[in-house]
Amino acid sequence: MGADDESPLEANRRAWDLMTPVHLDAPFYDTPAFLAGASTLKPVEVALAGEVAGLRILHLQCHFGLDSLSWARLGARVTGMDFSPAAIAAARALAGQCGIPADFKVADVQQLKTPDDPFDLVVTTYGVLCWLEDLDAWADGVRRNLRPGGRLILVDFHPVLEALHPGKMTGAMSYFPAPRAVGTWTRGSYAARDATIAYHEFRWQHTVAGVVTSLLDQGLALEAIEEYPYSSFPLFEELTHCRDGLWFSEETAAHPYMFSVAARRGTT
Numbered sequence: 046m047g048a049d050d051e052s053p054l055e056a057n058r059r060a061w062d063l064m065t066p067v068h069l070d071a072p073f074y075d076t077p078a079f080l081a082g083a084s085t086l087k088p089v090e091v092a093l094a095g096e097v098a099g100l101r102i103l104h105l106q107c108h109f110g111l112d113s114l115s116w117a118r119l120g121a122r123v124t125g126m127d128f129s130p131a132a133i134a135a136a137r138a139l140a141g142q143c144g145i146p147a148d149f150k151v152a153d154v155q156q157l158k159t160p161d162d163p164f165d166l167v168v169t170t171y172g173v174l175c176w177l178e179d180l181d182a183w184a185d186g187v188r189r190n191l192r193p194g195g196r197l198i199l200v201d202f203h204p205v206l207e208a209l210h211p212g213k214m215t216g217a218m219s220y221f222p223a224p225r226a227v228g229t230w231t232r233g234s235y236a237a238r239d240a241t242i243a244y245h246e247f248r249w250q251h252t253v254a255g256v257v258t259s260l261l262d263q264g265l266a267l268e269a270i271e272e273y274p275y276s277s278f279p280l281f282e283e284l285t286h287c288r289d290g291l292w293f294s295e296e297t298a299a300h301p302y303m304f305s306v307a308a309r310r311g312t313t
């Protein structure tokens with residue numbers, strides 16, 4: 046376990062370094078199916094992205110790279126970034142094992158460098174923004190990594206779930222952000238509930254309006270925003286039905302489980 050005086054960022058990095066080897070073996074991620082050729086992408090981001098063959102994609106918070114490598118299998122030239130050295134090492138090993146020519150870099154997505162050759166598409170999906178304290182710094186980095194006319198695709202769990210399912214997401218219970226994130230000691234993970242790992246983790250709540258505003262403030266143009274009555278994994282016990290890898294309930298009233306945003310950098 047980490048020291049109590051660790052910064053939230055360092056505590057979270059330690060947590061993700063611990064989760065990575067557990068997730069590599071977790072049925073949740075089904076790495077053997079990926080190695081055998083299955084894609085880990087969901088229809089939502091695939092539809093938002095459109096044709097990606099030949100595009101340069103930056104995949105932010107790529108974890109150990111299954112989605113990044115799935116985009117590469119569709120013909121994109123992919124760079125995956127994550128702040129966990131363990132996740133990036135695992136992603137590089139998987140790329141080598143599959144013979145997929147993708148690039149993986151360790152980086153905090155709140156401190157992205159401006160690349161010499163910016164990307165056509167920045168993609169970030171499923172369990173990403175809650176780990177970021179500074180959304181404006183993130184949005185600024187997204188803009189600087191897009192070529193003029195390039196697009197961002199964000200798909201994430203809906204922040205209203207904090208209020209609908211109090212305590213089951215981060216424990217924050219409010220739709221609106223708290224003045225500061227409170228760390229929680231956690232055992233196991235969403236992908237391996239019984240895993241014998243324990244760590245301190247910090248999450249931040251961002252409203253849908255806050256996410257969109259951070260992108261508009263950077264001059265990105267909003268192209269589409271959508272909310273979905275299903276989830277990319279059975280996040281809550283009422284999500285008992287699955288179609289095309291998306292989980293929903295036929296018993297309870299539909300909640301917005303995920304949302305997506307597509308935004309474009311202007312031509313300058």
Ligand SMILES: C[S@@+](CC[C@H](N)C(=O)[O-])C[C@H]1O[C@@H](n2cnc3c(N)ncnc32)[C@H](O)[C@@H]1O
Nearest residue numbers: 061106108127128129152153154170171172176
């Ligand atoms: C739930 S996973 C990403 C979801 C991905 N679709 C998946 O399931 O494989 C969240 C990822 O965010 C990364 N992460 C958290 N905070 C970060 C930061 N500040 N900069 C870069 N990566 C970060 C973690 O290391 C982790 O790999």
